[in-house]
Amino acid sequence: MLRHITLALFALAVLGGCHQQQTWKLKNVRHLLPDLKFTMQRAGDDKTVTAADYRGKTVLLYFGYTHCPDICPTTLARLRAVLHGLGADAAKVQVLFVSVDPQRDDDATLAQYVHAFDPAFDGLRGSPAQLAALAKRYRVGYTKQGNEPDGGYTMSHSSAVFIFDRAGHARLLGDETAPVDAFDADLKQLLAG
Incomplete structure:
Protein backbone atom coordinates (compact mmCIF):
# COMPACT_ATOMS: atom_id res chain seq x y z
CA MET A 1 0.00 0.00 0.00
CA LEU A 2 2.78 2.43 0.95
CA ARG A 3 4.59 1.54 -2.26
CA HIS A 4 1.48 2.43 -4.34
CA ILE A 5 1.15 5.77 -2.56
CA THR A 6 4.86 6.51 -3.11
CA LEU A 7 4.56 5.64 -6.82
CA ALA A 8 1.44 7.82 -7.16
CA LEU A 9 3.17 10.78 -5.49
CA PHE A 10 6.22 10.31 -7.72
CA ALA A 11 4.01 10.25 -10.84
CA LEU A 12 2.24 13.43 -9.73
CA ALA A 13 5.57 15.15 -9.14
CA VAL A 14 6.84 14.15 -12.59
CA LEU A 15 3.63 15.22 -14.31
CA GLY A 16 3.57 18.47 -12.36
CA GLY A 17 7.13 19.18 -13.48
CA CYS A 18 6.09 18.72 -17.11
CA HIS A 19 3.48 21.44 -16.84
CA GLN A 20 5.18 24.69 -17.77
CA GLN A 21 4.11 27.92 -16.18
CA GLN A 22 3.23 30.69 -18.63
CA THR A 23 5.61 33.61 -18.56
CA TRP A 24 4.41 36.97 -19.81
CA LYS A 25 6.29 39.92 -21.23
CA LEU A 26 3.38 42.29 -20.53
CA LYS A 27 1.88 42.84 -17.08
CA ASN A 28 -0.23 39.89 -15.92
CA VAL A 29 -3.52 41.27 -14.53
CA ARG A 30 -5.39 37.99 -14.27
CA HIS A 31 -7.75 38.19 -11.26
CA LEU A 32 -6.78 41.87 -10.73
CA LEU A 33 -9.24 43.50 -13.14
CA PRO A 34 -12.89 42.70 -13.87
CA ASP A 35 -14.16 40.89 -16.94
CA LEU A 36 -14.90 42.85 -20.09
CA LYS A 37 -18.32 44.46 -19.76
CA PHE A 38 -19.83 47.42 -21.62
CA THR A 39 -22.66 48.70 -23.76
CA MET A 40 -21.67 51.28 -26.40
CA GLN A 41 -22.23 52.32 -30.01
CA ARG A 42 -19.97 50.88 -32.70
CA ALA A 43 -18.73 53.54 -35.10
CA GLY A 44 -19.58 53.00 -38.73
CA ASP A 45 -23.01 51.50 -38.24
CA ASP A 46 -23.89 53.20 -34.93
CA LYS A 47 -25.11 49.80 -33.72
CA THR A 48 -25.36 49.13 -29.99
CA VAL A 49 -22.82 46.48 -29.03
CA THR A 50 -21.89 44.83 -25.76
CA ALA A 51 -18.88 42.87 -24.59
CA ALA A 52 -20.80 39.68 -25.40
CA ASP A 53 -20.63 40.58 -29.11
CA TYR A 54 -16.86 40.08 -28.94
CA ARG A 55 -16.81 36.76 -27.04
CA GLY A 56 -14.72 34.19 -28.83
CA LYS A 57 -12.07 36.77 -29.76
CA THR A 58 -9.11 38.05 -27.79
CA VAL A 59 -9.84 41.75 -27.24
CA LEU A 60 -7.36 44.62 -27.05
CA LEU A 61 -9.14 47.59 -25.46
CA TYR A 62 -7.66 51.10 -25.73
CA PHE A 63 -9.07 54.49 -24.68
CA GLY A 64 -8.26 57.58 -26.76
CA TYR A 65 -9.66 60.20 -29.12
CA THR A 66 -9.39 61.13 -32.78
CA HIS A 67 -7.83 64.58 -32.24
CA CYS A 68 -4.99 63.10 -30.16
CA PRO A 69 -1.74 64.54 -31.51
CA ASP A 70 0.66 61.71 -30.66
CA ILE A 71 -0.02 58.80 -28.31
CA CYS A 72 -3.25 57.52 -29.88
CA PRO A 73 -2.03 57.37 -33.48
CA THR A 74 1.26 55.85 -32.38
CA THR A 75 -0.48 53.20 -30.27
CA LEU A 76 -2.99 52.31 -33.00
CA ALA A 77 -0.17 52.00 -35.55
CA ARG A 78 1.67 49.70 -33.13
CA LEU A 79 -1.46 47.59 -32.60
CA ARG A 80 -1.78 47.26 -36.38
CA ALA A 81 1.85 46.01 -36.40
CA VAL A 82 1.00 43.59 -33.60
CA LEU A 83 -1.85 42.10 -35.64
CA HIS A 84 0.39 41.91 -38.71
CA GLY A 85 2.91 39.93 -36.64
CA LEU A 86 0.24 37.38 -35.71
CA GLY A 87 -0.36 36.35 -39.32
CA ALA A 88 -3.53 34.26 -39.74
CA ASP A 89 -4.17 34.41 -35.97
CA ALA A 90 -4.93 38.14 -36.31
CA ALA A 91 -8.49 37.12 -37.26
CA LYS A 92 -8.91 35.84 -33.68
CA VAL A 93 -8.10 39.28 -32.19
CA GLN A 94 -10.29 42.39 -32.00
CA VAL A 95 -8.96 45.89 -31.32
CA LEU A 96 -11.52 48.19 -29.65
CA PHE A 97 -10.78 51.94 -29.55
CA VAL A 98 -13.04 53.71 -27.02
CA SER A 99 -13.40 57.44 -27.54
CA VAL A 100 -12.93 59.60 -24.45
CA ASP A 101 -14.13 62.59 -26.52
CA PRO A 102 -17.64 61.70 -27.72
CA GLN A 103 -18.41 65.41 -28.16
CA ARG A 104 -16.12 65.59 -31.23
CA ASP A 105 -15.85 61.91 -32.11
CA LEU A 131 -18.02 56.16 -20.94
CA ALA A 132 -17.60 57.07 -17.27
CA ALA A 133 -18.78 53.60 -16.18
CA LEU A 134 -16.38 51.79 -18.52
CA ALA A 135 -13.45 54.04 -17.58
CA LYS A 136 -14.15 53.55 -13.88
CA ARG A 137 -14.36 49.77 -14.35
CA TYR A 138 -10.76 49.70 -15.62
CA ARG A 139 -9.43 52.66 -13.62
CA VAL A 140 -8.88 54.78 -16.71
CA GLY A 141 -8.53 58.51 -16.23
CA TYR A 142 -9.43 61.14 -18.81
CA THR A 143 -9.94 64.92 -18.54
CA LYS A 144 -10.52 67.81 -20.89
CA GLN A 145 -7.48 70.12 -21.00
CA GLY A 146 -7.69 73.83 -21.80
CA ASN A 147 -10.44 75.73 -23.50
CA GLU A 148 -8.70 77.64 -26.27
CA PRO A 149 -10.25 80.79 -27.80
CA ASP A 150 -11.03 78.91 -31.00
CA GLY A 151 -12.90 76.27 -28.98
CA GLY A 152 -10.12 73.72 -29.31
CA TYR A 153 -8.97 71.48 -26.49
CA THR A 154 -7.03 68.28 -25.84
CA MET A 155 -7.90 65.28 -23.72
CA SER A 156 -5.52 63.88 -21.14
CA HIS A 157 -6.05 60.12 -20.89
CA SER A 158 -4.53 56.85 -19.73
CA SER A 159 -2.51 54.98 -22.33
CA ALA A 160 -2.92 51.36 -21.26
CA VAL A 161 -3.91 48.56 -23.63
CA PHE A 162 -6.13 46.06 -21.80
CA ILE A 163 -6.06 42.50 -23.13
CA PHE A 164 -8.96 40.12 -22.52
CA ASP A 165 -9.10 36.42 -23.41
CA ARG A 166 -11.81 34.82 -25.56
CA ALA A 167 -14.10 34.47 -22.53
CA GLY A 168 -13.75 38.17 -21.68
CA HIS A 169 -11.45 37.71 -18.67
CA ALA A 170 -8.81 40.41 -18.10
CA ARG A 171 -5.41 38.83 -18.68
CA LEU A 172 -2.70 41.33 -19.64
CA LEU A 173 -1.89 45.01 -19.61
CA GLY A 174 0.45 46.76 -22.03
CA ASP A 175 1.21 50.38 -22.77
CA GLU A 176 2.57 52.54 -25.57
CA THR A 177 6.17 51.67 -24.62
CA ALA A 178 5.81 47.86 -24.71
CA PRO A 179 7.58 46.42 -27.78
CA VAL A 180 5.47 44.96 -30.58
CA ASP A 181 7.23 41.60 -30.16
CA ALA A 182 6.17 41.50 -26.48
CA PHE A 183 2.54 41.91 -27.53
CA ASP A 184 2.96 39.27 -30.24
CA ALA A 185 4.64 36.74 -27.94
CA ASP A 186 1.98 37.11 -25.25
CA LEU A 187 -0.93 37.08 -27.69
CA LYS A 188 0.41 33.89 -29.31
CA GLN A 189 0.54 32.26 -25.87
CA LEU A 190 -2.94 33.49 -25.04
CA LEU A 191 -4.38 32.33 -28.35
CA ALA A 192 -2.75 28.92 -27.96
CA GLY A 193 -4.22 28.48 -24.46
Missing part, protein backbone atom coordinates in the same frame (compact mmCIF):
# COMPACT_ATOMS: atom_id res chain seq x y z
CA ASP A 106 -19.16 61.43 -33.88
CA ASP A 107 -19.96 58.13 -35.60
CA ALA A 108 -18.47 59.00 -38.99
CA THR A 109 -15.33 60.69 -37.62
CA LEU A 110 -14.54 57.80 -35.28
CA ALA A 111 -15.16 55.14 -37.94
CA GLN A 112 -12.94 56.93 -40.47
CA TYR A 113 -10.18 57.36 -37.87
CA VAL A 114 -9.95 53.76 -36.65
CA HIS A 115 -10.43 52.26 -40.12
CA ALA A 116 -7.50 54.35 -41.40
CA PHE A 117 -5.30 52.22 -39.13
CA ASP A 118 -7.05 48.93 -39.87
CA PRO A 119 -10.49 48.21 -41.31
CA ALA A 120 -10.93 45.46 -38.69
CA PHE A 121 -10.56 47.87 -35.74
CA ASP A 122 -13.81 48.89 -34.05
CA GLY A 123 -14.33 52.39 -32.69
CA LEU A 124 -16.71 52.61 -29.73
CA ARG A 125 -18.51 55.65 -28.35
CA GLY A 126 -21.08 56.04 -25.65
CA SER A 127 -23.02 58.48 -23.60
CA PRO A 128 -21.07 60.35 -20.92
CA ALA A 129 -22.51 57.89 -18.36
CA GLN A 130 -21.53 54.82 -20.40
Whole structure:
Protein backbone atom coordinates (compact mmCIF):
# COMPACT_ATOMS: atom_id res chain seq x y z
CA MET A 1 0.00 0.00 0.00
CA LEU A 2 2.78 2.43 0.95
CA ARG A 3 4.59 1.54 -2.26
CA HIS A 4 1.48 2.43 -4.34
CA ILE A 5 1.15 5.77 -2.56
CA THR A 6 4.86 6.51 -3.11
CA LEU A 7 4.56 5.64 -6.82
CA ALA A 8 1.44 7.82 -7.16
CA LEU A 9 3.17 10.78 -5.49
CA PHE A 10 6.22 10.31 -7.72
CA ALA A 11 4.01 10.25 -10.84
CA LEU A 12 2.24 13.43 -9.73
CA ALA A 13 5.57 15.15 -9.14
CA VAL A 14 6.84 14.15 -12.59
CA LEU A 15 3.63 15.22 -14.31
CA GLY A 16 3.57 18.47 -12.36
CA GLY A 17 7.13 19.18 -13.48
CA CYS A 18 6.09 18.72 -17.11
CA HIS A 19 3.48 21.44 -16.84
CA GLN A 20 5.18 24.69 -17.77
CA GLN A 21 4.11 27.92 -16.18
CA GLN A 22 3.23 30.69 -18.63
CA THR A 23 5.61 33.61 -18.56
CA TRP A 24 4.41 36.97 -19.81
CA LYS A 25 6.29 39.92 -21.23
CA LEU A 26 3.38 42.29 -20.53
CA LYS A 27 1.88 42.84 -17.08
CA ASN A 28 -0.23 39.89 -15.92
CA VAL A 29 -3.52 41.27 -14.53
CA ARG A 30 -5.39 37.99 -14.27
CA HIS A 31 -7.75 38.19 -11.26
CA LEU A 32 -6.78 41.87 -10.73
CA LEU A 33 -9.24 43.50 -13.14
CA PRO A 34 -12.89 42.70 -13.87
CA ASP A 35 -14.16 40.89 -16.94
CA LEU A 36 -14.90 42.85 -20.09
CA LYS A 37 -18.32 44.46 -19.76
CA PHE A 38 -19.83 47.42 -21.62
CA THR A 39 -22.66 48.70 -23.76
CA MET A 40 -21.67 51.28 -26.40
CA GLN A 41 -22.23 52.32 -30.01
CA ARG A 42 -19.97 50.88 -32.70
CA ALA A 43 -18.73 53.54 -35.10
CA GLY A 44 -19.58 53.00 -38.73
CA ASP A 45 -23.01 51.50 -38.24
CA ASP A 46 -23.89 53.20 -34.93
CA LYS A 47 -25.11 49.80 -33.72
CA THR A 48 -25.36 49.13 -29.99
CA VAL A 49 -22.82 46.48 -29.03
CA THR A 50 -21.89 44.83 -25.76
CA ALA A 51 -18.88 42.87 -24.59
CA ALA A 52 -20.80 39.68 -25.40
CA ASP A 53 -20.63 40.58 -29.11
CA TYR A 54 -16.86 40.08 -28.94
CA ARG A 55 -16.81 36.76 -27.04
CA GLY A 56 -14.72 34.19 -28.83
CA LYS A 57 -12.07 36.77 -29.76
CA THR A 58 -9.11 38.05 -27.79
CA VAL A 59 -9.84 41.75 -27.24
CA LEU A 60 -7.36 44.62 -27.05
CA LEU A 61 -9.14 47.59 -25.46
CA TYR A 62 -7.66 51.10 -25.73
CA PHE A 63 -9.07 54.49 -24.68
CA GLY A 64 -8.26 57.58 -26.76
CA TYR A 65 -9.66 60.20 -29.12
CA THR A 66 -9.39 61.13 -32.78
CA HIS A 67 -7.83 64.58 -32.24
CA CYS A 68 -4.99 63.10 -30.16
CA PRO A 69 -1.74 64.54 -31.51
CA ASP A 70 0.66 61.71 -30.66
CA ILE A 71 -0.02 58.80 -28.31
CA CYS A 72 -3.25 57.52 -29.88
CA PRO A 73 -2.03 57.37 -33.48
CA THR A 74 1.26 55.85 -32.38
CA THR A 75 -0.48 53.20 -30.27
CA LEU A 76 -2.99 52.31 -33.00
CA ALA A 77 -0.17 52.00 -35.55
CA ARG A 78 1.67 49.70 -33.13
CA LEU A 79 -1.46 47.59 -32.60
CA ARG A 80 -1.78 47.26 -36.38
CA ALA A 81 1.85 46.01 -36.40
CA VAL A 82 1.00 43.59 -33.60
CA LEU A 83 -1.85 42.10 -35.64
CA HIS A 84 0.39 41.91 -38.71
CA GLY A 85 2.91 39.93 -36.64
CA LEU A 86 0.24 37.38 -35.71
CA GLY A 87 -0.36 36.35 -39.32
CA ALA A 88 -3.53 34.26 -39.74
CA ASP A 89 -4.17 34.41 -35.97
CA ALA A 90 -4.93 38.14 -36.31
CA ALA A 91 -8.49 37.12 -37.26
CA LYS A 92 -8.91 35.84 -33.68
CA VAL A 93 -8.10 39.28 -32.19
CA GLN A 94 -10.29 42.39 -32.00
CA VAL A 95 -8.96 45.89 -31.32
CA LEU A 96 -11.52 48.19 -29.65
CA PHE A 97 -10.78 51.94 -29.55
CA VAL A 98 -13.04 53.71 -27.02
CA SER A 99 -13.40 57.44 -27.54
CA VAL A 100 -12.93 59.60 -24.45
CA ASP A 101 -14.13 62.59 -26.52
CA PRO A 102 -17.64 61.70 -27.72
CA GLN A 103 -18.41 65.41 -28.16
CA ARG A 104 -16.12 65.59 -31.23
CA ASP A 105 -15.85 61.91 -32.11
CA ASP A 106 -19.16 61.43 -33.88
CA ASP A 107 -19.96 58.13 -35.60
CA ALA A 108 -18.47 59.00 -38.99
CA THR A 109 -15.33 60.69 -37.62
CA LEU A 110 -14.54 57.80 -35.28
CA ALA A 111 -15.16 55.14 -37.94
CA GLN A 112 -12.94 56.93 -40.47
CA TYR A 113 -10.18 57.36 -37.87
CA VAL A 114 -9.95 53.76 -36.65
CA HIS A 115 -10.43 52.26 -40.12
CA ALA A 116 -7.50 54.35 -41.40
CA PHE A 117 -5.30 52.22 -39.13
CA ASP A 118 -7.05 48.93 -39.87
CA PRO A 119 -10.49 48.21 -41.31
CA ALA A 120 -10.93 45.46 -38.69
CA PHE A 121 -10.56 47.87 -35.74
CA ASP A 122 -13.81 48.89 -34.05
CA GLY A 123 -14.33 52.39 -32.69
CA LEU A 124 -16.71 52.61 -29.73
CA ARG A 125 -18.51 55.65 -28.35
CA GLY A 126 -21.08 56.04 -25.65
CA SER A 127 -23.02 58.48 -23.60
CA PRO A 128 -21.07 60.35 -20.92
CA ALA A 129 -22.51 57.89 -18.36
CA GLN A 130 -21.53 54.82 -20.40
CA LEU A 131 -18.02 56.16 -20.94
CA ALA A 132 -17.60 57.07 -17.27
CA ALA A 133 -18.78 53.60 -16.18
CA LEU A 134 -16.38 51.79 -18.52
CA ALA A 135 -13.45 54.04 -17.58
CA LYS A 136 -14.15 53.55 -13.88
CA ARG A 137 -14.36 49.77 -14.35
CA TYR A 138 -10.76 49.70 -15.62
CA ARG A 139 -9.43 52.66 -13.62
CA VAL A 140 -8.88 54.78 -16.71
CA GLY A 141 -8.53 58.51 -16.23
CA TYR A 142 -9.43 61.14 -18.81
CA THR A 143 -9.94 64.92 -18.54
CA LYS A 144 -10.52 67.81 -20.89
CA GLN A 145 -7.48 70.12 -21.00
CA GLY A 146 -7.69 73.83 -21.80
CA ASN A 147 -10.44 75.73 -23.50
CA GLU A 148 -8.70 77.64 -26.27
CA PRO A 149 -10.25 80.79 -27.80
CA ASP A 150 -11.03 78.91 -31.00
CA GLY A 151 -12.90 76.27 -28.98
CA GLY A 152 -10.12 73.72 -29.31
CA TYR A 153 -8.97 71.48 -26.49
CA THR A 154 -7.03 68.28 -25.84
CA MET A 155 -7.90 65.28 -23.72
CA SER A 156 -5.52 63.88 -21.14
CA HIS A 157 -6.05 60.12 -20.89
CA SER A 158 -4.53 56.85 -19.73
CA SER A 159 -2.51 54.98 -22.33
CA ALA A 160 -2.92 51.36 -21.26
CA VAL A 161 -3.91 48.56 -23.63
CA PHE A 162 -6.13 46.06 -21.80
CA ILE A 163 -6.06 42.50 -23.13
CA PHE A 164 -8.96 40.12 -22.52
CA ASP A 165 -9.10 36.42 -23.41
CA ARG A 166 -11.81 34.82 -25.56
CA ALA A 167 -14.10 34.47 -22.53
CA GLY A 168 -13.75 38.17 -21.68
CA HIS A 169 -11.45 37.71 -18.67
CA ALA A 170 -8.81 40.41 -18.10
CA ARG A 171 -5.41 38.83 -18.68
CA LEU A 172 -2.70 41.33 -19.64
CA LEU A 173 -1.89 45.01 -19.61
CA GLY A 174 0.45 46.76 -22.03
CA ASP A 175 1.21 50.38 -22.77
CA GLU A 176 2.57 52.54 -25.57
CA THR A 177 6.17 51.67 -24.62
CA ALA A 178 5.81 47.86 -24.71
CA PRO A 179 7.58 46.42 -27.78
CA VAL A 180 5.47 44.96 -30.58
CA ASP A 181 7.23 41.60 -30.16
CA ALA A 182 6.17 41.50 -26.48
CA PHE A 183 2.54 41.91 -27.53
CA ASP A 184 2.96 39.27 -30.24
CA ALA A 185 4.64 36.74 -27.94
CA ASP A 186 1.98 37.11 -25.25
CA LEU A 187 -0.93 37.08 -27.69
CA LYS A 188 0.41 33.89 -29.31
CA GLN A 189 0.54 32.26 -25.87
CA LEU A 190 -2.94 33.49 -25.04
CA LEU A 191 -4.38 32.33 -28.35
CA ALA A 192 -2.75 28.92 -27.96
CA GLY A 193 -4.22 28.48 -24.46
